[in-house]
Amino acid sequence: MHRVGVLGSAVVWQTLARGFQTHGHDVCIGSRTPAKLADFSSTTGIHAATFTEAASWAEIVVLAVHGSTAEEALRLAGADHLAGKIVIDTTNPISDAPPVDGVLQFFTGPNSSLLERLQAAYPHVRTAIRPRTRILYSL
């Protein structure tokens, strides 16, 4: 069993946190404002903390924030707290701009990825994994 720190507090985070907990892992959620998660914590027993605290405590870090804020979330987590750890990246580089003709816009180009950016910024992460679960966004 591992200590899993999930950075993010929306739908994806809640799903992953419950999943890790179901499989017996210790889970901590990270948010800029952990107090807003008090109800969730009391219901599930999952502790809420800041990004820094969650990353520092965790053995495995899951990044589940809005894509355009991924770099900021990792900056708040702290490079020292990520070094040598597995980081699972769930984020999509979806632009904050509205869709064009119904097509979501990415803020990355055709020859780069958000994960590449994050890996370059945090070279001491042990492994960065991008689950390939959003194939539609890649089409």
Ligand SMILES: NC(=O)c1ccc[n+]([C@@H]2O[C@H](COP(=O)([O-])OP(=O)(O)OC[C@H]3O[C@@H](n4cnc5c(N)ncnc54)[C@H](OP(=O)(O)O)[C@@H]3O)[C@@H](O)[C@H]2O)c1
């Ligand atoms: N791989 C997949 O299968 C899959 C499936 C669905 C979604 N996704 C991706 O998963 C990610 C999470 O999706 P979601 O819908 O759960 O959440 P979301 O609404 O995209 O993002 C909400 C999270 O972003 C954080 N955030 C917002 N502004 C921030 C800032 N300036 N600095 C740091 N953090 C900030 C919030 O943290 P606070 O708690 O501090 O407000 C909150 O936890 C997205 O990137 C989405 O595209 C992936």
